[in-house]
Amino acid sequence: MAESLEKRKEARSARWENIARGLYRFRSNRLSMIGLLMLVFILLVAIFAPIIAPYPEDAAGKTRVAARLQPPNEDFAFGTDKIGRDIFSRVVMGTGLALQVGTVIILLATTIGVTIGAVAGYAGGWIDDLLMRVTDIFLTVPALVLAIAISAALGKGIINAMIGISLVWWPGFARLTRSLVLSLREEPFVEAAYGIGAGHMRIIFRHILPNAVSPIIIKMTTDFGFAVLTAAALGFIGLGAQPPTPEWGAMINDGRRYFPDEWWIATFPGLAIWLMVFSWNLIGDGLRDVLDPRSRR
Protein backbone atom coordinates (compact mmCIF):
# COMPACT_ATOMS: atom_id res chain seq x y z
CA MET A 1 0.00 0.00 0.00
CA ALA A 2 2.66 2.43 1.07
CA GLU A 3 4.66 1.49 -1.95
CA SER A 4 1.82 2.14 -4.40
CA LEU A 5 1.22 5.52 -2.80
CA GLU A 6 4.88 6.26 -3.29
CA LYS A 7 4.62 5.25 -6.94
CA ARG A 8 1.58 7.36 -7.47
CA LYS A 9 3.41 10.34 -6.05
CA GLU A 10 6.26 9.63 -8.35
CA ALA A 11 3.96 9.53 -11.36
CA ARG A 12 2.39 12.77 -10.31
CA SER A 13 5.70 14.50 -9.83
CA ALA A 14 6.81 13.27 -13.23
CA ARG A 15 3.71 14.77 -14.78
CA TRP A 16 4.34 18.04 -12.94
CA GLU A 17 7.90 18.04 -14.13
CA ASN A 18 6.66 17.70 -17.70
CA ILE A 19 4.28 20.58 -17.27
CA ALA A 20 6.95 22.69 -15.59
CA ARG A 21 9.37 21.97 -18.41
CA GLY A 22 6.72 22.89 -20.94
CA LEU A 23 5.98 26.11 -19.10
CA TYR A 24 9.66 26.94 -19.05
CA ARG A 25 9.91 26.35 -22.79
CA PHE A 26 6.83 28.47 -23.36
CA ARG A 27 8.12 31.26 -21.17
CA SER A 28 11.47 31.33 -22.88
CA ASN A 29 9.67 32.01 -26.17
CA ARG A 30 9.53 35.78 -26.18
CA LEU A 31 6.96 36.03 -28.99
CA SER A 32 4.47 33.82 -27.18
CA MET A 33 4.87 35.82 -24.01
CA ILE A 34 4.07 38.98 -26.00
CA GLY A 35 1.00 37.19 -27.35
CA LEU A 36 -0.04 36.21 -23.84
CA LEU A 37 0.34 39.79 -22.62
CA MET A 38 -1.77 41.00 -25.54
CA LEU A 39 -4.43 38.45 -24.65
CA VAL A 40 -4.44 39.51 -21.00
CA PHE A 41 -4.91 43.10 -22.19
CA ILE A 42 -7.82 41.99 -24.40
CA LEU A 43 -9.39 40.07 -21.50
CA LEU A 44 -9.14 43.13 -19.26
CA VAL A 45 -10.78 45.27 -21.95
CA ALA A 46 -13.58 42.72 -22.27
CA ILE A 47 -14.16 42.54 -18.52
CA PHE A 48 -14.10 46.28 -17.90
CA ALA A 49 -15.74 47.24 -21.20
CA PRO A 50 -18.72 49.08 -19.67
CA ILE A 51 -16.29 51.18 -17.62
CA ILE A 52 -13.79 51.80 -20.42
CA ALA A 53 -16.35 52.66 -23.09
CA PRO A 54 -17.43 56.31 -22.83
CA TYR A 55 -20.81 55.52 -24.41
CA PRO A 56 -21.61 51.89 -23.56
CA GLU A 57 -25.24 52.42 -24.61
CA ASP A 58 -24.06 52.79 -28.23
CA ALA A 59 -23.49 49.05 -28.38
CA ALA A 60 -27.23 48.55 -28.04
CA GLY A 61 -27.92 50.88 -30.92
CA LYS A 62 -28.43 54.31 -29.38
CA THR A 63 -28.31 56.87 -32.16
CA ARG A 64 -26.84 60.35 -32.12
CA VAL A 65 -27.74 61.67 -35.55
CA ALA A 66 -26.36 65.15 -34.92
CA ALA A 67 -22.89 63.66 -34.49
CA ARG A 68 -22.92 61.31 -37.46
CA LEU A 69 -19.80 60.42 -39.48
CA GLN A 70 -17.42 62.43 -37.33
CA PRO A 71 -13.72 61.72 -37.76
CA PRO A 72 -11.76 60.74 -34.63
CA ASN A 73 -11.75 63.66 -32.20
CA GLU A 74 -11.66 64.37 -28.47
CA ASP A 75 -15.22 63.21 -27.83
CA PHE A 76 -15.10 60.19 -30.10
CA ALA A 77 -11.62 58.67 -30.10
CA PHE A 78 -12.33 56.41 -33.12
CA GLY A 79 -14.96 58.68 -34.72
CA THR A 80 -18.65 57.95 -35.21
CA ASP A 81 -20.63 55.90 -37.74
CA LYS A 82 -23.54 56.72 -40.01
CA ILE A 83 -25.99 57.16 -37.15
CA GLY A 84 -23.58 58.80 -34.76
CA ARG A 85 -22.60 55.82 -32.63
CA ASP A 86 -19.18 56.00 -31.00
CA ILE A 87 -16.90 53.52 -32.80
CA PHE A 88 -14.52 53.29 -29.84
CA SER A 89 -17.32 52.27 -27.47
CA ARG A 90 -18.62 49.72 -29.94
CA VAL A 91 -15.19 48.20 -30.56
CA VAL A 92 -14.60 47.94 -26.80
CA MET A 93 -18.04 46.49 -26.14
CA GLY A 94 -17.53 44.00 -28.98
CA THR A 95 -14.40 42.52 -27.38
CA GLY A 96 -16.29 40.25 -25.02
CA LEU A 97 -18.56 39.13 -27.82
CA ALA A 98 -15.62 38.15 -30.03
CA LEU A 99 -14.08 36.17 -27.16
CA GLN A 100 -17.37 34.42 -26.47
CA VAL A 101 -17.90 33.57 -30.11
CA GLY A 102 -14.42 32.04 -30.37
CA THR A 103 -14.88 30.13 -27.11
CA VAL A 104 -18.27 28.68 -28.03
CA ILE A 105 -17.11 27.63 -31.50
CA ILE A 106 -13.96 25.96 -30.21
CA LEU A 107 -15.69 24.24 -27.28
CA LEU A 108 -18.51 22.89 -29.45
CA ALA A 109 -16.13 21.77 -32.18
CA THR A 110 -13.84 20.12 -29.62
CA THR A 111 -16.70 18.30 -27.94
CA ILE A 112 -18.03 16.90 -31.21
CA GLY A 113 -14.62 16.18 -32.69
CA VAL A 114 -13.06 14.58 -29.63
CA THR A 115 -16.07 12.34 -29.07
CA ILE A 116 -16.20 11.16 -32.67
CA GLY A 117 -12.43 10.77 -32.92
CA ALA A 118 -12.18 8.88 -29.62
CA VAL A 119 -14.99 6.49 -30.48
CA ALA A 120 -13.58 5.88 -33.96
CA GLY A 121 -10.05 5.28 -32.72
CA TYR A 122 -11.09 3.10 -29.81
CA ALA A 123 -13.74 1.02 -31.53
CA GLY A 124 -11.90 0.44 -34.79
CA GLY A 125 -13.50 -1.75 -37.47
CA TRP A 126 -16.57 -0.58 -39.31
CA ILE A 127 -17.43 2.10 -36.73
CA ASP A 128 -14.04 3.67 -37.36
CA ASP A 129 -14.51 3.40 -41.13
CA LEU A 130 -17.95 4.93 -41.02
CA LEU A 131 -17.02 7.83 -38.75
CA MET A 132 -13.89 8.62 -40.70
CA ARG A 133 -15.75 8.63 -44.03
CA VAL A 134 -18.20 11.13 -42.52
CA THR A 135 -15.24 13.21 -41.38
CA ASP A 136 -13.77 13.04 -44.89
CA ILE A 137 -17.01 14.37 -46.35
CA PHE A 138 -16.73 17.46 -44.19
CA LEU A 139 -13.09 17.86 -45.15
CA THR A 140 -13.84 17.72 -48.90
CA VAL A 141 -15.24 21.23 -48.84
CA PRO A 142 -13.36 24.18 -47.34
CA ALA A 143 -14.84 25.07 -43.95
CA LEU A 144 -15.93 28.55 -44.94
CA VAL A 145 -18.10 27.33 -47.81
CA LEU A 146 -20.00 24.82 -45.68
CA ALA A 147 -20.24 27.30 -42.81
CA ILE A 148 -21.86 29.80 -45.16
CA ALA A 149 -24.32 27.17 -46.40
CA ILE A 150 -25.27 25.96 -42.92
CA SER A 151 -25.54 29.42 -41.40
CA ALA A 152 -27.63 30.59 -44.34
CA ALA A 153 -29.92 27.59 -43.96
CA LEU A 154 -30.34 28.15 -40.22
CA GLY A 155 -31.02 31.85 -40.72
CA LYS A 156 -29.00 35.01 -40.20
CA GLY A 157 -27.76 35.69 -36.68
CA ILE A 158 -24.73 35.29 -34.47
CA ILE A 159 -25.96 32.12 -32.72
CA ASN A 160 -26.64 30.35 -36.01
CA ALA A 161 -23.29 31.50 -37.36
CA MET A 162 -21.57 29.98 -34.32
CA ILE A 163 -23.47 26.72 -34.78
CA GLY A 164 -22.66 26.70 -38.49
CA ILE A 165 -18.95 27.23 -37.90
CA SER A 166 -18.77 24.61 -35.11
CA LEU A 167 -20.48 22.06 -37.33
CA VAL A 168 -17.71 22.39 -39.90
CA TRP A 169 -14.85 22.85 -37.45
CA TRP A 170 -14.91 19.48 -35.65
CA PRO A 171 -13.29 17.21 -38.30
CA GLY A 172 -9.80 18.48 -37.49
CA PHE A 173 -10.31 17.57 -33.84
CA ALA A 174 -11.76 14.19 -34.80
CA ARG A 175 -8.73 13.32 -36.92
CA LEU A 176 -6.30 14.46 -34.23
CA THR A 177 -8.07 12.62 -31.41
CA ARG A 178 -8.41 9.45 -33.44
CA SER A 179 -4.70 9.31 -34.15
CA LEU A 180 -3.89 9.94 -30.47
CA VAL A 181 -6.32 7.27 -29.31
CA LEU A 182 -5.02 4.78 -31.86
CA SER A 183 -1.55 4.91 -30.36
CA LEU A 184 -2.69 5.17 -26.74
CA ARG A 185 -5.02 2.20 -26.87
CA GLU A 186 -2.06 -0.13 -27.36
CA GLU A 187 -0.44 1.05 -24.11
CA PRO A 188 -0.16 -1.45 -21.27
CA PHE A 189 -2.15 0.70 -18.85
CA VAL A 190 -5.19 0.42 -21.12
CA GLU A 191 -4.84 -3.32 -21.19
CA ALA A 192 -4.50 -3.28 -17.40
CA ALA A 193 -7.64 -1.20 -17.00
CA TYR A 194 -9.48 -3.59 -19.28
CA GLY A 195 -8.09 -6.51 -17.30
CA ILE A 196 -9.51 -5.29 -14.00
CA GLY A 197 -12.91 -4.94 -15.64
CA ALA A 198 -13.19 -1.25 -16.49
CA GLY A 199 -15.92 -0.42 -18.99
CA HIS A 200 -15.23 1.06 -22.42
CA MET A 201 -16.49 4.50 -21.46
CA ARG A 202 -14.34 4.53 -18.37
CA ILE A 203 -11.30 3.47 -20.34
CA ILE A 204 -11.85 6.14 -22.97
CA PHE A 205 -12.65 9.02 -20.64
CA ARG A 206 -10.60 8.18 -17.54
CA HIS A 207 -7.56 6.49 -19.00
CA ILE A 208 -7.05 7.37 -22.65
CA LEU A 209 -8.30 10.93 -23.12
CA PRO A 210 -6.47 12.47 -20.13
CA ASN A 211 -3.26 11.39 -21.83
CA ALA A 212 -4.29 13.04 -25.07
CA VAL A 213 -5.13 16.40 -23.55
CA SER A 214 -2.10 18.48 -24.43
CA PRO A 215 -2.23 18.16 -28.23
CA ILE A 216 -5.95 18.83 -28.13
CA ILE A 217 -5.50 21.95 -26.03
CA ILE A 218 -2.81 23.17 -28.40
CA LYS A 219 -5.07 22.71 -31.37
CA MET A 220 -7.81 24.58 -29.52
CA THR A 221 -5.42 27.49 -29.03
CA THR A 222 -4.08 27.59 -32.56
CA ASP A 223 -7.61 27.31 -33.96
CA PHE A 224 -9.07 30.03 -31.75
CA GLY A 225 -7.81 32.93 -33.83
CA PHE A 226 -9.04 31.41 -37.06
CA ALA A 227 -12.45 30.70 -35.52
CA VAL A 228 -12.71 34.38 -34.61
CA LEU A 229 -11.68 35.30 -38.17
CA THR A 230 -14.30 32.98 -39.66
CA ALA A 231 -17.05 34.37 -37.45
CA ALA A 232 -16.02 37.89 -38.45
CA ALA A 233 -16.13 36.83 -42.10
CA LEU A 234 -19.71 35.61 -41.72
CA GLY A 235 -20.58 38.87 -39.97
CA PHE A 236 -18.98 40.75 -42.85
CA ILE A 237 -20.97 38.83 -45.45
CA GLY A 238 -24.13 39.65 -43.51
CA LEU A 239 -24.91 36.14 -42.28
CA GLY A 240 -23.56 36.58 -38.76
CA ALA A 241 -24.42 39.14 -36.13
CA GLN A 242 -27.21 41.49 -37.12
CA PRO A 243 -27.38 45.19 -36.29
CA PRO A 244 -27.06 46.75 -33.83
CA THR A 245 -24.84 44.01 -32.30
CA PRO A 246 -21.30 45.42 -32.01
CA GLU A 247 -19.73 42.50 -33.85
CA TRP A 248 -16.47 43.53 -35.50
CA GLY A 249 -17.06 41.81 -38.84
CA ALA A 250 -20.53 43.31 -39.18
CA MET A 251 -19.07 46.71 -38.24
CA ILE A 252 -16.58 46.45 -41.09
CA ASN A 253 -19.42 45.60 -43.45
CA ASP A 254 -21.23 48.64 -42.10
CA GLY A 255 -18.27 50.91 -42.76
CA ARG A 256 -17.55 49.50 -46.18
CA ARG A 257 -19.84 51.87 -48.02
CA TYR A 258 -18.13 54.83 -46.35
CA PHE A 259 -14.62 53.61 -47.06
CA PRO A 260 -12.16 55.24 -47.64
CA ASP A 261 -13.58 58.75 -47.14
CA GLU A 262 -14.92 57.89 -43.70
CA TRP A 263 -12.16 55.37 -43.18
CA TRP A 264 -12.45 55.14 -39.38
CA ILE A 265 -15.73 53.20 -39.37
CA ALA A 266 -14.22 50.05 -40.87
CA THR A 267 -10.57 50.53 -39.92
CA PHE A 268 -10.78 50.25 -36.13
CA PRO A 269 -12.90 47.09 -35.93
CA GLY A 270 -10.46 45.52 -38.41
CA LEU A 271 -7.49 46.40 -36.23
CA ALA A 272 -9.32 44.95 -33.23
CA ILE A 273 -9.84 41.65 -35.05
CA TRP A 274 -6.20 41.63 -36.04
CA LEU A 275 -5.03 42.22 -32.46
CA MET A 276 -7.18 39.39 -31.13
CA VAL A 277 -6.17 36.92 -33.83
CA PHE A 278 -2.50 37.89 -33.72
CA SER A 279 -2.32 37.34 -29.95
CA TRP A 280 -3.83 33.86 -30.25
CA ASN A 281 -1.55 33.00 -33.16
CA LEU A 282 1.55 34.05 -31.20
CA ILE A 283 0.48 31.94 -28.23
CA GLY A 284 -0.40 29.00 -30.46
CA ASP A 285 2.95 29.23 -32.20
CA GLY A 286 4.77 28.92 -28.87
CA LEU A 287 2.56 26.11 -27.63
CA ARG A 288 3.17 24.14 -30.79
CA ASP A 289 6.89 24.31 -30.12
CA VAL A 290 6.39 23.07 -26.58
CA LEU A 291 4.52 20.02 -27.81
CA ASP A 292 6.44 19.27 -30.95
CA PRO A 293 10.11 20.03 -30.44
CA ARG A 294 10.72 19.02 -34.05
CA SER A 295 8.91 22.07 -35.37
CA ARG A 296 11.44 24.43 -33.82
CA ARG A 297 14.99 23.31 -33.45
Next chain:
Amino acid sequence: MNIRFYILRRIALVIPTLIGLSILTFSIARIVPGDPVGLAAGPRATEEIKEAFRREFGLDQPLPIQYINYMTGLFRGDWGESLYTRRAVINDLRVYWPATLELTTAAVVIATVLGVPAGVISAMYRNRLPDHVARVLSLFFVSFPSFWLAMIFQTWFARDLGLFPIGKRLPVLVSPPAPTTGLFLIDSLVQLDLETFLISLRHLFIPALVLSFGAFASITRITRASMVEALEKDFVRMERAIGIPYRVIIFKYVLRNALIATITVISLNFGWLMAGAILIETIFDWPGLGLYAVEASLSLDFQPIMGIAILYGVVFSVVNILTDIVYGILDPRIRYG
Protein backbone atom coordinates in the same frame (compact mmCIF):
# COMPACT_ATOMS: atom_id res chain seq x y z
CA MET B 1 2.30 -0.69 -58.12
CA ASN B 2 1.71 0.54 -61.63
CA ILE B 3 1.25 4.31 -61.65
CA ARG B 4 -1.90 4.11 -63.75
CA PHE B 5 -3.49 1.72 -61.28
CA TYR B 6 -2.40 3.97 -58.43
CA ILE B 7 -4.14 6.96 -60.00
CA LEU B 8 -7.31 4.98 -60.78
CA ARG B 9 -7.51 3.73 -57.23
CA ARG B 10 -7.21 7.27 -55.88
CA ILE B 11 -10.04 8.40 -58.14
CA ALA B 12 -12.25 5.48 -57.12
CA LEU B 13 -11.77 6.33 -53.44
CA VAL B 14 -13.10 9.84 -54.00
CA ILE B 15 -16.48 8.80 -55.40
CA PRO B 16 -18.14 7.66 -52.13
CA THR B 17 -16.96 10.86 -50.44
CA LEU B 18 -18.52 12.99 -53.15
CA ILE B 19 -21.80 11.07 -52.90
CA GLY B 20 -21.69 11.71 -49.15
CA LEU B 21 -21.10 15.38 -49.85
CA SER B 22 -24.13 15.55 -52.12
CA ILE B 23 -26.28 14.00 -49.37
CA LEU B 24 -24.86 16.48 -46.88
CA THR B 25 -25.53 19.57 -49.01
CA PHE B 26 -28.95 18.23 -49.95
CA SER B 27 -29.82 17.81 -46.26
CA ILE B 28 -28.56 21.30 -45.45
CA ALA B 29 -30.70 22.73 -48.23
CA ARG B 30 -33.78 20.89 -46.98
CA ILE B 31 -33.54 21.64 -43.26
CA VAL B 32 -34.03 25.32 -44.00
CA PRO B 33 -36.28 26.72 -41.30
CA GLY B 34 -36.58 29.86 -43.41
CA ASP B 35 -39.04 29.84 -46.27
CA PRO B 36 -37.11 30.08 -49.53
CA VAL B 37 -40.22 29.63 -51.61
CA GLY B 38 -41.99 32.41 -49.76
CA LEU B 39 -38.96 34.63 -50.24
CA ALA B 40 -38.67 33.88 -53.93
CA ALA B 41 -42.36 34.14 -54.71
CA GLY B 42 -42.49 37.57 -53.13
CA PRO B 43 -44.32 38.95 -50.11
CA ARG B 44 -47.69 39.15 -51.81
CA ALA B 45 -47.73 35.60 -53.14
CA THR B 46 -50.85 33.64 -52.34
CA GLU B 47 -50.76 30.05 -51.15
CA GLU B 48 -51.62 28.89 -54.70
CA ILE B 49 -48.65 30.70 -56.20
CA LYS B 50 -46.34 29.20 -53.59
CA GLU B 51 -47.82 25.79 -54.27
CA ALA B 52 -47.14 26.22 -57.97
CA PHE B 53 -43.58 27.23 -57.15
CA ARG B 54 -43.10 24.11 -55.06
CA ARG B 55 -44.48 21.91 -57.79
CA GLU B 56 -42.26 23.56 -60.39
CA PHE B 57 -39.11 22.97 -58.35
CA GLY B 58 -40.22 19.50 -57.29
CA LEU B 59 -40.35 20.53 -53.63
CA ASP B 60 -43.72 18.83 -53.11
CA GLN B 61 -42.30 15.34 -53.48
CA PRO B 62 -40.93 13.12 -50.69
CA LEU B 63 -37.31 13.86 -49.78
CA PRO B 64 -35.72 10.61 -51.04
CA ILE B 65 -37.39 11.14 -54.43
CA GLN B 66 -36.18 14.73 -54.46
CA TYR B 67 -32.66 13.53 -53.73
CA ILE B 68 -32.72 10.91 -56.47
CA ASN B 69 -34.04 13.49 -58.92
CA TYR B 70 -31.29 15.85 -57.88
CA MET B 71 -28.57 13.22 -58.28
CA THR B 72 -29.73 12.04 -61.70
CA GLY B 73 -29.87 15.69 -62.69
CA LEU B 74 -26.30 16.24 -61.51
CA PHE B 75 -25.00 13.52 -63.80
CA ARG B 76 -26.99 14.78 -66.77
CA GLY B 77 -25.53 18.24 -66.28
CA ASP B 78 -28.75 19.64 -64.84
CA TRP B 79 -27.73 21.24 -61.56
CA GLY B 80 -31.08 22.88 -60.95
CA GLU B 81 -31.92 26.49 -61.46
CA SER B 82 -31.85 29.56 -59.30
CA LEU B 83 -35.12 30.40 -57.58
CA TYR B 84 -34.50 34.05 -58.39
CA THR B 85 -32.79 34.53 -61.70
CA ARG B 86 -34.26 31.35 -63.18
CA ARG B 87 -30.89 30.72 -64.77
CA ALA B 88 -29.46 27.21 -64.83
CA VAL B 89 -26.93 26.80 -62.02
CA ILE B 90 -24.53 24.86 -64.22
CA ASN B 91 -24.32 27.75 -66.69
CA ASP B 92 -23.72 30.25 -63.93
CA LEU B 93 -20.97 28.07 -62.47
CA ARG B 94 -19.39 27.80 -65.90
CA VAL B 95 -19.31 31.58 -66.18
CA TYR B 96 -18.08 32.39 -62.67
CA TRP B 97 -15.79 29.48 -61.93
CA PRO B 98 -12.82 30.45 -64.17
CA ALA B 99 -12.55 33.84 -62.46
CA THR B 100 -12.23 32.18 -59.05
CA LEU B 101 -9.84 29.56 -60.38
CA GLU B 102 -7.60 32.24 -61.85
CA LEU B 103 -7.61 34.29 -58.64
CA THR B 104 -6.94 31.27 -56.41
CA THR B 105 -4.19 29.87 -58.61
CA ALA B 106 -2.46 33.24 -58.74
CA ALA B 107 -2.67 33.51 -54.96
CA VAL B 108 -1.25 30.03 -54.45
CA VAL B 109 1.59 30.84 -56.84
CA ILE B 110 2.39 34.06 -54.96
CA ALA B 111 2.21 32.31 -51.58
CA THR B 112 4.55 29.57 -52.85
CA VAL B 113 7.00 31.98 -54.46
CA LEU B 114 7.20 34.00 -51.24
CA GLY B 115 6.68 31.21 -48.71
CA VAL B 116 9.06 28.49 -49.88
CA PRO B 117 12.14 30.76 -50.08
CA ALA B 118 11.17 32.28 -46.74
CA GLY B 119 11.05 28.78 -45.27
CA VAL B 120 14.39 27.84 -46.86
CA ILE B 121 16.04 31.00 -45.53
CA SER B 122 14.51 30.39 -42.10
CA ALA B 123 15.96 26.89 -42.05
CA MET B 124 19.40 28.04 -43.21
CA TYR B 125 19.51 30.80 -40.58
CA ARG B 126 17.73 28.77 -37.95
CA ASN B 127 17.01 30.75 -34.75
CA ARG B 128 18.84 33.77 -36.09
CA LEU B 129 17.48 37.10 -37.21
CA PRO B 130 16.15 36.15 -40.69
CA ASP B 131 14.32 33.18 -39.14
CA HIS B 132 12.62 35.36 -36.53
CA VAL B 133 11.72 38.03 -39.07
CA ALA B 134 10.09 35.49 -41.40
CA ARG B 135 8.17 33.95 -38.53
CA VAL B 136 6.82 37.22 -37.17
CA LEU B 137 5.92 38.54 -40.62
CA SER B 138 3.99 35.43 -41.59
CA LEU B 139 2.00 35.41 -38.33
CA PHE B 140 1.50 39.15 -38.65
CA PHE B 141 -0.13 38.94 -42.06
CA VAL B 142 -2.14 35.77 -41.54
CA SER B 143 -3.89 37.42 -38.59
CA PHE B 144 -5.57 40.14 -40.64
CA PRO B 145 -9.15 39.64 -41.73
CA SER B 146 -8.54 39.27 -45.45
CA PHE B 147 -11.60 41.25 -46.48
CA TRP B 148 -10.43 44.17 -44.35
CA LEU B 149 -6.88 44.06 -45.66
CA ALA B 150 -8.34 43.92 -49.16
CA MET B 151 -10.15 47.22 -48.54
CA ILE B 152 -6.98 48.84 -47.23
CA PHE B 153 -4.81 47.61 -50.11
CA GLN B 154 -7.44 48.62 -52.62
CA THR B 155 -7.36 52.13 -51.23
CA TRP B 156 -3.58 52.43 -50.99
CA PHE B 157 -2.45 50.80 -54.20
CA ALA B 158 -5.38 51.53 -56.47
CA ARG B 159 -7.03 54.70 -55.30
CA ASP B 160 -4.21 56.72 -53.72
CA LEU B 161 -1.15 55.56 -55.62
CA GLY B 162 -3.00 54.66 -58.80
CA LEU B 163 -0.65 51.74 -59.41
CA PHE B 164 -3.36 49.16 -59.92
CA PRO B 165 -7.01 49.14 -61.01
CA ILE B 166 -9.70 49.30 -58.31
CA GLY B 167 -11.40 46.06 -59.17
CA LYS B 168 -12.97 43.70 -61.72
CA ARG B 169 -11.04 41.47 -64.09
CA LEU B 170 -10.77 43.94 -66.96
CA PRO B 171 -11.79 47.54 -67.65
CA VAL B 172 -15.27 47.94 -69.11
CA LEU B 173 -13.95 48.97 -72.51
CA VAL B 174 -11.55 46.07 -72.92
CA SER B 175 -13.22 42.98 -74.27
CA PRO B 176 -12.10 39.73 -72.67
CA PRO B 177 -10.11 37.28 -74.78
CA ALA B 178 -12.13 34.65 -76.59
CA PRO B 179 -12.77 32.01 -73.94
CA THR B 180 -10.85 28.79 -74.29
CA THR B 181 -10.15 28.15 -70.63
CA GLY B 182 -11.90 31.23 -69.24
CA LEU B 183 -8.65 32.18 -67.53
CA PHE B 184 -7.87 35.58 -69.01
CA LEU B 185 -4.11 35.25 -68.53
CA ILE B 186 -3.91 31.98 -70.40
CA ASP B 187 -6.47 32.85 -73.07
CA SER B 188 -4.78 36.13 -73.92
CA LEU B 189 -1.37 34.47 -74.04
CA VAL B 190 -2.62 31.74 -76.34
CA GLN B 191 -3.99 34.40 -78.65
CA LEU B 192 -0.72 36.34 -78.38
CA ASP B 193 -2.68 39.33 -77.13
CA LEU B 194 0.02 40.75 -74.91
CA GLU B 195 -1.86 43.94 -74.08
CA THR B 196 -4.88 42.17 -72.64
CA PHE B 197 -2.51 39.85 -70.80
CA LEU B 198 -0.79 42.74 -69.06
CA ILE B 199 -4.03 44.52 -68.26
CA SER B 200 -5.59 41.45 -66.69
CA LEU B 201 -2.36 40.74 -64.81
CA ARG B 202 -2.56 44.18 -63.24
CA HIS B 203 -6.17 43.58 -62.27
CA LEU B 204 -5.27 40.24 -60.78
CA PHE B 205 -2.24 41.24 -58.76
CA ILE B 206 -3.61 43.00 -55.67
CA PRO B 207 -6.56 40.63 -55.03
CA ALA B 208 -4.26 37.63 -55.44
CA LEU B 209 -1.62 39.17 -53.18
CA VAL B 210 -4.10 39.79 -50.37
CA LEU B 211 -5.53 36.30 -50.76
CA SER B 212 -2.06 34.75 -50.67
CA PHE B 213 -1.34 36.06 -47.16
CA GLY B 214 -3.67 33.40 -45.79
CA ALA B 215 -1.36 30.66 -47.02
CA PHE B 216 2.01 32.28 -46.46
CA ALA B 217 2.43 31.30 -42.80
CA SER B 218 1.67 27.61 -43.15
CA ILE B 219 3.83 27.21 -46.27
CA THR B 220 6.79 28.95 -44.61
CA ARG B 221 6.41 26.90 -41.45
CA ILE B 222 6.23 23.51 -43.13
CA THR B 223 9.09 24.31 -45.52
CA ARG B 224 11.26 25.39 -42.62
CA ALA B 225 10.44 22.34 -40.51
CA SER B 226 11.02 19.81 -43.26
CA MET B 227 14.20 21.58 -44.42
CA VAL B 228 15.56 21.44 -40.89
CA GLU B 229 14.74 17.78 -40.70
CA ALA B 230 16.32 17.03 -44.08
CA LEU B 231 19.41 19.07 -43.24
CA GLU B 232 20.15 16.72 -40.37
CA LYS B 233 20.07 13.60 -42.52
CA ASP B 234 23.25 11.62 -42.94
CA PHE B 235 23.41 12.18 -46.67
CA VAL B 236 23.89 15.92 -46.09
CA ARG B 237 26.90 15.32 -43.87
CA MET B 238 28.27 12.91 -46.42
CA GLU B 239 27.80 15.35 -49.28
CA ARG B 240 29.50 18.10 -47.33
CA ALA B 241 32.34 15.74 -46.51
CA ILE B 242 33.00 14.97 -50.14
CA GLY B 243 33.05 18.70 -50.85
CA ILE B 244 29.79 19.46 -52.65
CA PRO B 245 29.11 23.20 -52.26
CA TYR B 246 26.56 24.02 -49.57
CA ARG B 247 24.28 25.84 -51.99
CA VAL B 248 24.10 22.85 -54.30
CA ILE B 249 23.29 20.58 -51.37
CA ILE B 250 20.50 22.89 -50.22
CA PHE B 251 18.81 23.40 -53.56
CA LYS B 252 19.48 20.11 -55.26
CA TYR B 253 19.18 17.56 -52.49
CA VAL B 254 17.67 18.98 -49.32
CA LEU B 255 14.94 21.05 -50.92
CA ARG B 256 13.74 18.15 -53.02
CA ASN B 257 13.38 16.03 -49.92
CA ALA B 258 11.68 18.81 -48.03
CA LEU B 259 9.26 19.68 -50.81
CA ILE B 260 7.10 16.60 -50.36
CA ALA B 261 5.60 17.84 -47.12
CA THR B 262 5.40 21.35 -48.53
CA ILE B 263 3.38 20.18 -51.51
CA THR B 264 0.72 18.70 -49.22
CA VAL B 265 0.36 21.99 -47.45
CA ILE B 266 0.26 23.92 -50.72
CA SER B 267 -2.54 21.73 -52.04
CA LEU B 268 -4.51 22.07 -48.80
CA ASN B 269 -4.05 25.80 -49.08
CA PHE B 270 -5.48 25.75 -52.56
CA GLY B 271 -8.82 24.67 -51.12
CA TRP B 272 -8.70 27.15 -48.25
CA LEU B 273 -7.79 30.03 -50.52
CA MET B 274 -10.55 29.09 -52.94
CA ALA B 275 -12.93 29.55 -50.01
CA GLY B 276 -11.14 32.72 -48.91
CA ALA B 277 -11.64 34.06 -52.42
CA ILE B 278 -15.33 34.41 -51.57
CA LEU B 279 -14.45 37.30 -49.28
CA ILE B 280 -11.83 38.92 -51.50
CA GLU B 281 -14.11 38.83 -54.52
CA THR B 282 -16.79 40.87 -52.80
CA ILE B 283 -14.27 43.66 -52.19
CA PHE B 284 -12.73 43.75 -55.64
CA ASP B 285 -15.97 43.15 -57.48
CA TRP B 286 -14.29 40.09 -58.94
CA PRO B 287 -16.99 38.26 -60.92
CA GLY B 288 -16.31 34.81 -59.50
CA LEU B 289 -18.03 32.15 -57.42
CA GLY B 290 -17.66 34.24 -54.27
CA LEU B 291 -19.99 37.03 -55.29
CA TYR B 292 -22.39 34.40 -56.61
CA ALA B 293 -22.23 32.42 -53.35
CA VAL B 294 -22.78 35.44 -51.13
CA GLU B 295 -25.79 36.58 -53.11
CA ALA B 296 -27.29 33.10 -53.14
CA SER B 297 -26.76 32.52 -49.41
CA LEU B 298 -28.20 35.88 -48.41
CA SER B 299 -31.36 35.14 -50.38
CA LEU B 300 -31.59 31.45 -49.33
CA ASP B 301 -31.29 30.42 -52.97
CA PHE B 302 -30.33 26.83 -52.41
CA GLN B 303 -29.70 25.34 -55.80
CA PRO B 304 -26.72 27.65 -56.42
CA ILE B 305 -25.37 27.03 -52.90
CA MET B 306 -25.54 23.26 -53.37
CA GLY B 307 -23.94 23.60 -56.77
CA ILE B 308 -21.09 25.64 -55.37
CA ALA B 309 -20.50 23.23 -52.48
CA ILE B 310 -20.37 20.27 -54.84
CA LEU B 311 -18.10 22.11 -57.28
CA TYR B 312 -15.74 22.97 -54.41
CA GLY B 313 -15.81 19.34 -53.31
CA VAL B 314 -14.97 18.07 -56.79
CA VAL B 315 -12.18 20.61 -57.27
CA PHE B 316 -10.70 19.93 -53.86
CA SER B 317 -10.73 16.19 -54.56
CA VAL B 318 -9.10 16.67 -57.94
CA VAL B 319 -6.39 18.81 -56.35
CA ASN B 320 -5.80 16.10 -53.77
CA ILE B 321 -5.49 13.44 -56.44
CA LEU B 322 -3.07 15.60 -58.44
CA THR B 323 -1.05 16.08 -55.26
CA ASP B 324 -0.82 12.36 -54.74
CA ILE B 325 0.32 11.90 -58.32
CA VAL B 326 3.01 14.55 -57.92
CA TYR B 327 4.09 12.72 -54.76
CA GLY B 328 4.35 9.51 -56.67
CA ILE B 329 6.61 11.21 -59.19
CA LEU B 330 8.77 12.97 -56.61
CA ASP B 331 9.07 10.03 -54.29
CA PRO B 332 8.82 6.58 -55.87
CA ARG B 333 8.63 4.98 -52.41
CA ILE B 334 5.03 6.20 -52.09
CA ARG B 335 4.00 4.87 -55.48
CA TYR B 336 5.36 1.44 -54.85
CA GLY B 337 4.57 1.30 -51.16
